Every structure is written in structure tokens, then in C-alpha cells.
Amino acid sequence: MSRIADKPTVIPQGVEINVEANKVTVKGKKGELNLEFRSEVTIDINENELMVGLKEETLKRASDKKRLTALRGTYTALIRNMITGVTEGFSKELEIVGIGYRAAKQGKQLVLNLGYSHPIEYDAPEGIEIDVPAPNKIIIKGSDKYMVGEVAAIIRKMRKPNAYSGKGVKYIDEVIIKKEGKKV
DSSP states (O other): OOSTTTSOEEOOTTOEEEEETTEEEEEETTEEEEEEOOTTEEEEEETTEEEEEEOGGGGGSHHHHHHHHHHHHHHHHHHHHHHHHHHTOEEEEEEEESTTOEEEEETTEEEEEOSSSSOEEEEOOTTEEEEEEETTEEEEEESOHHHHHHHHHHHHHTTOOOTTTOOEEEETTOOOOOOOOOOO
16 A cells, blocks of 8 residues: 555645646746656646546556555655655755865866866756865756756766775765775
8 A cells, every 4th residue: 555645745835737648747936847657547636735546447457456556656756756846956965085086167067087087077967957066075956856866876976986995976975884905
């Protein structure tokens, strides 16, 4: 049973939600997000509450009931994230650790010096904003939670933290457990 979908999702003031066929559009002050959902799922909006349900004819087969109930909770969580994204937005912070490792922003490009023979230039996708408040700190902001996490993962992958020295790009709250080196 999906407990997430049992409670209605409250639509805050200033957020507009449109449901057409199999597509949900959420508009707010930080942008617009779209989500396509399966035909077995229904989305009902009453005043300022949204409920995700299932069509009755799909629940007749017992084999699909568990999978569809899980989908109901998934779509509820995705729509709630979309509402949070267009009202408040999401952000991830990265930290660069290492001597000579640094980040800078040139126009819309992120330029990273991560110990390679050349600087790495990264262009953020549309809807994502990258800030560099300090040479060793990167803040990624956007309204789409998935894209913010994806961009953070791509930047982290450019130089993963080393388990022996701790150098590299890591999430701000990530703890790197250092391994002991060779003993002589």
C-alpha cells in the first residue's frame, strides 16, 4: 500500500496545475515543469488539493495491483517535487578538495582545474544555474530536482574523491573515509 498517495497534496497559492490526457504541467514563480504519466493513473484536482488514483478497470487483475499501487505513490512524490521546485527550487552544493584544484565561472561556463593538464569547461543545461561563491565551492540550483542531481553527479564524476588522499570533488555533506596507505 502506498501511504504517500493516501494523503492529498496541497497546492500552494501561486501554483497552477493543468492535467491534459497523460500529461501534468505545473507552473509557478520559478518556472514550468512537465510530467507524462501512465494511462492507468488518474489525477484529480479539487479546489487546492490533488489526489493521484488508479482507474478501476486496472485493479481487476491481482498481478498488476501491487505494481500500480507503487506507481501511484511514485507519481504523487514526483508531483510534490515539481510543486516544491516551482515554488522554492532545489540546490546541491559541491566542495573541491586539493591543492591547485579550483572552480571559476566564465560567463555561463563552469571552468574546473582538477589536476589534469587542461581545464575542464562545462556548460550547464537549460534551467540549471551554477554559482561559484569560492574557488573550492560550487552551488547548483534549479527547479527540476532530477536535473539538479544529475548535473551535480556529472561535475562530481569529473574527479571523484580519492580514497587515499581525499582530493577531488565531493558533495558538501559527503564523508570520505580515507584508507591507510602502504606500510613499509
